[in-house]
Amino acid sequence: MSPKKCGPKEILKLRDYQKDLTQEILDRLEEGKRNVFLSLPQGTGKTIIALSAMCELINKHDIESVLVLLPRRVLVDQWVDRAQELFYGLGLMKNPTLSKMSIERIRGWLKHSGATGIAMTCHSFRNYVRKGYFCQEDFDLVIVDEAADLVVARDFIEGFRMLAYLAGLEKWEKPKILILPYHVSEKKIRRMIRKFGRHCYLIRRYIRVSQFLCTVNDPVIIKDPYINTFVTALEERYRKIRKNVNRILSKHGIEGYRENLETLLNPRTLERLKKIYRIDDETLQQIQTMIAKYILIQHVKKWFLYSNREELSRSILAAQKDVEEWLKYEDRKLLALENIVRSYLKQDYKIYIFSQYITTAQLIADFLQKKLQLKPRDIVLITGIDEDQYIKLDSFKRAGRILVTTPVFDKGTDIPQADAIIVYTHPLRIERLLQVIGRIRGGEIVLLAYEGYEEEIINQVADRLRQAFAKVEGEKDGLNRHF
Incomplete structure (x- = not known):
């Protein structure tokens, strides 16, 4: 029997549930499931399970080259360093930059160095694919870690859409392991799975690790009567602008954007509005200006509450008579x-x-x-x-x-x-x-x-947190689903 090319080092002892889930991923991929979604609580070793499955596939000669996708550069460095700390035989290139290394050299490194693959950011993935430097034929397996944001907010025309940086990945026919936290709702996971079409499988388990449970204390409420005065003034301006924007949308028969008006600042959205509703440039400019103003109001609220009180005297709240008094304490x-x-x-x-x-x-x-x-x-x-x-x-x-x-x-x-x-x-x-x-x-x-101002919201947040911890404590094994 030939020696294994890669695997866990002696310092890493896989827990029983990690071994079981590793085997489950392998079984599902062997059945022909191209997209395996792994949803586990934080701290249970989701990444270790995916790496363990990847090593088994490499050792069985089922795959040779792996693409790992992560949301940020710092996570790429951390992910690769941690993988190489716990597993032997993993040669992964960290987020290669075309400005520093030619695509020919990157391809040569992948082909001749015996490397396992490449770990890169979603942003880099988009650039490589857009320029035609990489395609699905270059990899045998894709691992997407921190995949909770694979789909983004609702768009009236498109519905839920893929994250722009990963658009197109759902069409790749190569096997994929997509890792996301347990607290991501099953409803949102279904939206992701819908984008990937057939051949999907969800492994969603609650693994109870007692030292990871948190105690949610009662929120600390701070009394400051001036805060509500300032916030009320800002909210009145905010509502007035929003009302004017909705009036324009109603005039042109536009529906679907009222819950998230910020999407109307997207150039692609504006082009669709021009094409579908035949809105002139002057009206579009008017909409953009008003939305920019109410976004500014929201920023002002956060800025004076959480960053720089002194800036309040130079903001749209300067006319409030209580500003000078508030700044004294x-x-x-x-x-x-x-x-x-x-x-x-x-x-x-x-x-x-x-x-x-x-x-x-x-x-x-x-x-x-x-x-x-x-x-x-x-x-x-x-x-x-x-x-x-x-x-x-x-x-x-x-x-x-x-x-x-x-x-x-x-x-x-x-x-x-x-x-x-x-x-x-x-x-x-x-x-x-x-x-x-x-x-x-x-x-x-x-x-x-x-x-x-914040009290009602923060009490709801505390209740939601308690419910979330109670829910996962009450669940026993979780579920598996074919899609």
Whole structure:
């Protein structure tokens, strides 16, 4: 019997369920299922299972070349490094750049080096395919990790559509393993599967790992009466603009865009409107201008609440009589955060603070370092702007006490050393929030909200989180589905 070309190293001992799921993927592919969707909770080793299946296929000589697709460059580096740390015999090229390496050289490396394949971003995949440098004949297997966003929001004419960067992949006839978290709803998974057509199989299991379960604390509500005054003024302008846009749409008999008017800023959408509804350029320009204004209003709301209070005096809210008074006292949400962090530090907790916005994360880090008199090594700020973000993450794991980050780590990165996560500004989608929370692999969850404006939303978010954890705790094995 010939020696295996690749496989798990001695440091990696596959769990029984990982072995079973590896075999299940292999069985389904052998049956002729071209698209196997693997949906498991965070922390259960989804990527390890896919790599294990890939190694078995290589060792059986069923495949030679693999394409791995990931949403961001930093995840490509992390994915390949982790794969080569745990598995032997995996020669994967990291996101080759055409500006630095010719396509001939890349193809030569794949063909003659005995390499396993290429790991690249979805953006790079689109560029390579568009230019005709790669096609499905160049690969025997495709692995799409973090595949939760394969389909994107509803478009009235197209329905749910493939992510632009991966458009066309659904037509490839080569076997594919598509990995996504368990908290992605089965309804959304069905939309993905519908795009891939026949020969699909869903493996969706809840694997209960007790140390990964989280405790959702009651939200911390911050009282600030001025906030609702400012937000109300912005919301009135927002509703007025939206009403005017809808009036124009009704006049021309346009339906289907009212729930997501931002899609009307898409050039492709505008071209369809011109063609189908025969709208003149002047009216289209009017629609775009109004939508841009109400998007600006939403940004102003986030900006003064979470980033730079002083900018309020130069915004469309400058006429509000309470602005000057509001700016006299410190941000009450930051003060509440300080008290929570101080309490956790007394318990010797390692703390992960999440902000949806870069400027807010910077504001939080500066504020806490000053107020708590922290040493530089005690607090680590990672926003995705610096190239050394994984070096910074390692420094937090070794000696840091507080980690402040943005969505740069919402996918694919574990922060198991944190004991609690404080969500200062939450993502708009519950799926994103579950990805963020899943980074710490268990612990306490604290949500902050202003009384009134954010309170109702954040209470709903807390309830949804509790329901999500209760749901997965209550499920036993999950399900398998042919499509």
